Amino acid sequence: AYGFQPCLCSVAGDLQGRVSDDYAWASRSLTLTVSDAWECDLECVNGGRCVAGLVRGAWVGRCECPRGLCGDLCHQSETTKRVHTPDLKQDQCGSKGSEAVPDSFISSVLVDFSPCCADHDVCYTLCGVTAPSQSECDVELRACMMERCTATLSPLLRTSTGADFGGVLLLLSSCLMQAAAYRGALAIAGGAAYTNAKAEYCECV
Secondary structure (H helix, E strand, C coil), rough: CCCCCCHHEEEEEEEHHHHHHHHHHHHHHHHHHHHHCCCCCCCCCCCEEECCCCCCCCCEEECCCCEEEECCCCCCCECCEEEECCCCCCCCCCCCCCCCCCCCEECCEECCCCCHHHHHHHHHCCCCCCCHHHHHHHHHHHHHHHHHHHHHHHHHHHCHHHHHHHHHHHHHHHHHHHHHHHHHHHHCCHHHHHHHHHHHEEECC
């Protein structure tokens, strides 16, 4: 068992690295495609920049503001309006009306993503100059989900042999891919959820 553990860590780390590399390549490709075909018409101020977001099947522009700034054109300051206290029974994966987004890998008995998604929901509601960006919240969600995949499935690899080992390894790879897919989906279509959360929990003054 002692001799096998470093190999196990290497396999899990390699899988996680490949998933991250695949996502990074896809993100760069998507960004190039969108920027080539779409031009922003918003005049963001105070260092804000116009970015593309997918809303109801169409690419639209919005101002991505520096920390602590808000408003349609980044012309106002952001303060906390009310605090979001997470409730795991309600704050799960997906936005309101997106109950089809799984809160787990296969089932909550195997790998439960609800705590990661609850923390991600709270991350979107933080306000002010120290508040994380959408991308930072999304990256943290992926890291949390991947950590839960590894923590749950890696021990099973240590006790598996033959075909069982291959099956568990496939499960681990699929779980890590699901985590990367959530991050990718948020990069493409999570802007509206981030903006809505800011509007509900923060205020511009």
